[in-house]
Amino acid sequence: MLRFLAARLLATIPVLLVVAVFVFLLLRLTPGDPAAVIAGDNATGEQIEQIRESLGLNEPLITQFGIWIGNVLRGDLGESFFFRMSVTELIGQRLEPTLALALCTIVLAVAIAVPLGVLAAWRHGGWLDRALMGFSTLGFSIPVFVLGYLLIWLVSLELGWLPVQGYRRLSEGAGPFIRHLILPSLTLSVIYIALIARVTRASVSEALTEDYVRTARAKGLPEWRVLTRHALANAAVPIVTVIGIGLALLIGGVVVTESVYAIPGLGRLTVDAVLARDFPTIQGVILLFSVFYVLINLAIDLAYLALDPRIRY
Amino acid sequence: MSAPVLAVEKLEVSLPAGADRARAVENVSFSVNAGEVRCLVGESGSGKSIIAQTVMGLLPRNLKTTAGHVLLNGENLLQAGPERLRRLRGEKLAMIFQEPMTALNPIMRCGAQIDELLAQHTSMAPAQRRARVLQMLEHVRLPDPARIHAAYPHQLSGGQRQRIMIAMALILKPALLIADEPTTALDVTTQAEILGLIRDLQREHGTAVLFITHDFGVVADIADDVSVLCLGDLVESGSARDVLGSPRHPYTRMLLQAVPELVSRKPATSSDAPVAMRTRRVNKVFVTGGWLGGRREVVAAQDVDLEVRRAETLGIVGESGSGKSTLARILARLIDPSSGDIELDGAPVARLRGAPARAFRRKVQVVFQDPYRSLNPRRTVGAAIVEGPLNFGAAREEAWRRAQELMQLVRLPAHALQRYPHEFSGGQRQRICIARALAVQPEVLIADEAVSALDVSVQAQILELLDEIQQRLRLTIVFITHDLRVAARICNRIVVMQHGRIVEQGPVAQVFEQPREVYTRALINAAPGKGFAFGRTA
Numbered sequence: 001m002l003r004f005l006a007a008r009l010l011a012t013i014p015v016l017l018v019v020a021v022f023v024f025l026l027l028r029l030t031p032g033d034p035a036a037v038i039a040g041d042n043a044t045g046e047q048i049e050q051i052r053e054s055l056g057l058n059e060p061l062i063t064q065f066g067i068w069i070g071n072v073l074r075g076d077l078g079e080s081f082f083f084r085m086s087v088t089e090l091i092g093q094r095l096e097p098t099l100a101l102a103l104c105t106i107v108l109a110v111a112i113a114v115p116l117g118v119l120a121a122w123r124h125g126g127w128l129d130r131a132l133m134g135f136s137t138l139g140f141s142i143p144v145f146v147l148g149y150l151l152i153w154l155v156s157l158e159l160g161w162l163p164v165q166g167y168r169r170l171s172e173g174a175g176p177f178i179r180h181l182i183l184p185s186l187t188l189s190v191i192y193i194a195l196i197a198r199v200t201r202a203s204v205s206e207a208l209t210e211d212y213v214r215t216a217r218a219k220g221l222p223e224w225r226v227l228t229r230h231a232l233a234n235a236a237v238p239i240v241t242v243i244g245i246g247l248a249l250l251i252g253g254v255v256v257t258e259s260v261y262a263i264p265g266l267g268r269l270t271v272d273a274v275l276a277r278d279f280p281t282i283q284g285v286i287l288l289f290s291v292f293y294v295l296i297n298l299a300i301d302l303a304y305l306a307l308d309p310r311i312r313y
Numbered sequence: 314m315s316a317p318v319l320a321v322e323k324l325e326v327s328l329p330a331g332a333d334r335a336r337a338v339e340n341v342s343f344s345v346n347a348g349e350v351r352c353l354v355g356e357s358g359s360g361k362s363i364i365a366q367t368v369m370g371l372l373p374r375n376l377k378t379t380a381g382h383v384l385l386n387g388e389n390l391l392q393a394g395p396e397r398l399r400r401l402r403g404e405k406l407a408m409i410f411q412e413p414m415t416a417l418n419p420i421m422r423c424g425a426q427i428d429e430l431l432a433q434h435t436s437m438a439p440a441q442r443r444a445r446v447l448q449m450l451e452h453v454r455l456p457d458p459a460r461i462h463a464a465y466p467h468q469l470s471g472g473q474r475q476r477i478m479i480a481m482a483l484i485l486k487p488a489l490l491i492a493d494e495p496t497t498a499l500d501v502t503t504q505a506e507i508l509g510l511i512r513d514l515q516r517e518h519g520t521a522v523l524f525i526t527h528d529f530g531v532v533a534d535i536a537d538d539v540s541v542l543c544l545g546d547l548v549e550s551g552s553a554r555d556v557l558g559s560p561r562h563p564y565t566r567m568l569l570q571a572v573p574e575l576v577s578r579k580p581a582t583s584s585d586a587p588v589a590m591r592t593r594r595v596n597k598v599f600v601t602g603g604w605l606g607g608r609r610e611v612v613a614a615q616d617v618d619l620e621v622r623r624a625e626t627l628g629i630v631g632e633s634g635s636g637k638s639t640l641a642r643i644l645a646r647l648i649d650p651s652s653g654d655i656e657l658d659g660a661p662v663a664r665l666r667g668a669p670a671r672a673f674r675r676k677v678q679v680v681f682q683d684p685y686r687s688l689n690p691r692r693t694v695g696a697a698i699v700e701g702p703l704n705f706g707a708a709r710e711e712a713w714r715r716a717q718e719l720m721q722l723v724r725l726p727a728h729a730l731q732r733y734p735h736e737f738s739g740g741q742r743q744r745i746c747i748a749r750a751l752a753v754q755p756e757v758l759i760a761d762e763a764v765s766a767l768d769v770s771v772q773a774q775i776l777e778l779l780d781e782i783q784q785r786l787r788l789t790i791v792f793i794t795h796d797l798r799v800a801a802r803i804c805n806r807i808v809v810m811q812h813g814r815i816v817e818q819g820p821v822a823q824v825f826e827q828p829r830e831v832y833t834r835a836l837i838n839a840a841p842g843k844g845f846a847f848g849r850t851a
Contacts, residue, residue, distance in 0.1 A: 210415060211410060211412055211415035211416040212415065212416060212417055212418040212419070214371065214410070214416070215408075215410065215416045215417065215418070215478075215481075216418070216429075217371055217402070218369055218371065218402055218403070218406075218407070218408040219402065219403045219429060219430050219433070219481065220399050220400060220401070220402035220403030220404060220430075220433060220434060221399075221403075221429060221433055222399065222433075225429075225433075229421075229429075230418050230421075233418075233420055233421075234418065234419065234420055307420065308419075308420050309419075309420055309465045309467075310419060310420075310465070310467050
C-alpha cells in the first residue's frame with residue numbers, strides 16, 4: 001500500500017517533465033510573437049527587439065528551457081510577460097474562484113445525480129427513469145453558454161433573485177460568496193448531472209440484479225437500506241471513476257462558464273494568457289492543471305481501495 | 314398432529330405473456346411441519362424456485378400469483394402488505410441460496426452482514442449483538458469466530474461462506490427455512506458437512522425446512538417428505554421413503570432411473586490396448602502478481618503421470634481446486650505445462666508450435682461444461698460445426714455433408730444446422746458441442762464437466778450418447794467430473810486428484826469398491842444418497 005503510493009508519486013515526475021517539455025516547445029513552435037503583442041500595433045522593429053531581449057526570448061531554446069525549469073524546481077514559475085507580476089502570485093489570485101466554482105459544481109452534481117440515478121435504477125422503466133433519461137439527453141446536448149445566458153435572463157433579470165455576474169471572495173462574507181456561485185455552478189453542473197446520473201443508474205441497475213441484493217431483501221431489510229448499503233455501495237466504483245473524470249474535465253470546463261459569468265478565475269486567465277502569447281503564464285497554468293490531473297487520478301485509485309476490499313495494490 | 318408451519322394451497326402463479334407456458338406453477342399444494350424437511354424436487358424450469366420466491370414475497374414484479382393461499386402459521390402471506398412481509402422475512406422466514414459467493418455482499422464484512430439482521434429486527438445493543446453473532450458463528454462450526462467476523466466473503470472458502478449464510482438465516486430462529494439448492498455449488502465433502510449442519514440445527518430448533526433441489530442423492534440424505542414438480546405441476550407428494558422407494562408417477566420413476574448408480578458399470582480396459590495419450594511428470598505453476606510485488610505461485614498440477622488407452626474412457630475426478638480442469642487444459646494444449654512431457658501416439662506434443670500444433674488440434678478436441686457459453690451466439694450451428702473442417706482444408710460441400718451426418722449421430726434434425734444456439738435447450742446445445750468437436754474426426758475427446766450443468770434426465774441421455782459414439786468411432790475419451798456417480802457410469806478407469814496430484818488410479822471397479830487411499834474413501838462416502846440404490850427402483 002505505502003509502496004504503491006510511493007511508486008505512484010514517483011511516477012508523476014516523468015509525467016510532469018514530459019508535460020513541461022511539450023508545453024514549452026509547443027508554445028515556441030506556434031506562430032505569434034509575445035514581444036509584438038506587448039509592444040502594440042504602432043511599435044517599431046527596434047522596440048520589439050528590445051522587448052524581446054528584455055524577456056530573454058532571443059536566447060537559444062535550450063538555454064531558455066534550462067532557466068525556466070531551474071526556476072520551476074525552486075518553486076518560481078517566472079514572471080508574466082503581460083500582467084507584469086510573478087506567475088505564482090497571479091495563479092494564487094485566480095485559484096480561489098476556480099476551485100470554489102469547481103468544488104461547488106461537483107458537490108451539486110453528485111448530490112443531485114446520485115440519488116436520481118439510484119431512484120431511476122430502482123424503478124427501472126418507470127416515469128422517473130424515463131424523465132431522467134430525457135433530461136440527460138438534453139443536458140448532454142445544450143451548450144454551456146446557452147444555458148448560462150438562459151439562466152441569467154430567467155433567474156437574475158426576470159426574477160431578480162440572484163446577481164447577474166461577478167464574483168465575491170469568501171473573505172467578503174459567505175452570503176455574497178454563495179449567491180454569486182449558485183448560477184455558475186448550476187450551469188456547469190447540468191452536464192455532469194446528466195453524466196453521473198446515467199452511470200449511477202446503469203451501475204446500480206446491474207447491482208440490483210445481483211444475488212446479494214436478493215439476500216438483503218430476504219433478510220427483511222428496508223428497501224432504502226437495500227438500495228444504499230448493498231446496491232449503491234457495490235455500484236460505487238464506476239460512479240467514483242466518472243466523478244473523478246468529471247472533476248478533471250471541469251478544470252477545462254470552467255473557461256466558458258467563467259467568461260459568461262465574468263468570474264476572474266484560472267479559466268479566464270488561461271484565455272487571456274493565450275491571446276497575449278504570455279508564455280510563462282500558460283506554462284505555469286498548464287503545469288498546475290497536470291498536477292491536478294495526476295492527483296485526481298491517484299485519489300480515484302485510492303478511493304477504489306476504500307470502496308472494494310477485494311482490490312489490493 | 315399440530316398445524317403445519319407452512320401450508321401452500323392450490324397455488325397458481327402466472328407467467329408474463331409470451332413465455333413458454335401460461336403459468337409457472339399451477340394447483341400446487343403441500344405443507345411443511347415444524348422440525349421436518351420437505352424437499353421440492355424438479356428439473357430446471359419446473360417452477361420450484363418460483364414457489365420459494367412466492368413464499369418469501371420476493372416474486373419478480375412481472376409474475377403474479379393468480380390463485381391459492383400461502384399460510385405461515387395460519388397467516389395468509391399472499392394478503393400481507395409489503396411492510397408486514399418485510400418484518401416476517403428474517404424473523405419468521407429465512408432463506409439460503411445456491412451460490413454462497415454471490416449471495417453475500419462482497420464489500421461488507423461477514424460479521425456486519427449477520428449483524429444487520431439483529432439491528433433491523435431486534436432492539437439489542439451493539440455489544441450484545443456482536444456477542445450473539447460470534448456465538449452463532451461458533452454454532453455453525455466455523456473456526457476462529459472473531460477472525461471470520463472481521464473477514465470479507467472472498468477471504469473464505471465456499472463451505473465457510475455457506476455457513477455464514479446459514480448463521481444469517483437461523484440467527485433469529487425463524488419458523489421456516491427455505492433452502493434453494495444450498496449445496497449444488499459445493500464439493501461433495503463440503504456438501505455432506507453442510508447437509509449435516511442444516512439437519513442438526515433444524516432438529517435442535519424445530520425449524521420447518523423447505524429444501525429445493527434437483528439432486529435425488531441429496532433428497533435421499535435429508536428429506537422427510539418429498540414433492541416432485543414437473544413443468545409447474547405437482548406430480549407426486551409423499552414421505553421420502555414412499556416416493557423414493559415406490560414412485561407412482563412415471564415422471565418420478567424416470568427421474569430416479571436417470572440418477573446413475575454409484576456402482577461401476579464398465580469393464581477395465583485390457584492392458585494390451587495401445588496407449589493413446591501419456592503424460593510424464595507434468596507440472597503446472599501459475600504465477601500472479603506484478604513488478605510492484607505480491608508475486609504468488611499456485612501449483613495446479615504436480616508430477617502428473619497418466620496414460621489413456623485407445624478407445625477407453627478415463628475419468629479424472631476430484632474436488633474444486635484439485636487441478637483436474639488444469640490437467641484437461643494441458644492435455645488439450647490450451648495451456649502449456651510448466652514442465653514435463655506429453656505424448657500422443659508415442660510422439661512428444663508438449664512443446665509443439667506452428668503447423669505440428671495445428672495437426673495436434675485436429676486429433677484432440679474438447680467439450681466444455683457450459684453449453685450456453687461455449688457456442689458463439691451469432692453463428693448458426695452449421696457454421697460452428699463446419700468451421701473446424703474448413704480450417705483444416707476440407708471442401709465446403711464435404712464439410713456440410715459431414716455436418717449433416719453428425720447431426721444424425723447426435724440425434725438432432727438436419728435443419729438444426731441453419732438455426733442459432735439460443736433456439737436450443739441445454740441438452741441439445743451440448744449435443745451440438747459434441748458434434749462440433751467430432752467434426753474434425755479427433756482421436757481423443759476431452760470432456761471437461763460436460764454433463765455437470767445439465768438436468769439429470771438430460772445428463773443420462775448425453776452419457777448414453779457418448780457411450781454410443783465411443784463404440785462407433787473407437788474414440789478415446791478423457792472425462793473430467795466432480796460427480797462420482799457420473800464417473801462410475803461412464804468410465805473404464807479412474808484417476809483421483811487432490812491438490813494437483815494424482816492420489817489414486819485404477820480400473821473403475823477397483824477404485825470404487827476397494828479404494829486404497831483415505832481421500833478416495835472420503836469422497837465416496839460423501840457422495841449424496843450413498844445408502845440408496847438409484848436406477849434400480851421401479
